[in-house]
Amino acid sequence: MTTKFTPDHEYIRVEGTTGVVGITNYAQEQLGDIVFVELPSVGKALKKGDEAAVVESVKAASEIYAPVSGTVTEVNDALSGEPGLINTDPTAGGWIYKIAISDAGEIDTLLDDAAYAELTV
Known part of the structure; x- marks a missing residue:
């Protein structure tokens, strides 16, 4: 299981050919109290994008x-x-949707933990 990040503060947790997508802890802190999704x-x-x-x-x-590109398979x-x-709980209970990944190569274009951490310093 791999987790990657976008510069826009989304995460994708890759579980086989499915991605679990949500916003990062940093993003939810910047937004404040979330009232609607x-x-x-x-x-x-x-x-993708x-x-x-x-x-x-x-x-x-x-x-x-x-x-990444794909088809929404489930929503939270x-x-x-x-x-x-x-x-x-942005990464466990607070995920937003799951996507069937259509181009696994796109995952490699996303940020890893270290690169994402540099964005939020």
């Missing part, structure tokens, strides 16, 4: 972009009733 539709085809979801906080609304329905899960 607009989830993508299951079956939606995304290209496409807008996939929207997270709204008390401060701002932020688009969540697809870190728990966020509809409890969007604050992103604040309390």
Whole structure:
């Protein structure tokens, strides 16, 4: 299981041919209290960089972009009733959607832990 990051503060946890996507702890700290999440539709085809979801906080609304190309296979329905899960547990309970990765090579273009850590210093 590998986790990679985008410069826009999304993460993707790669589990075989599926990616679990959400925003990083740094991103949720910058946003503040999250009050609403607009989830993508299951079956939606995304290209790397496409807008996939929207997270709204008390401060701002932020688009969540697809870190890789693929098809949305599942969304975290728990966020509809409890969007604050992103604040309390962004990488486990607060994931946003899962994507069937169509081009595994795109994963290699993302940031690893060390490169992402340099962005948030």
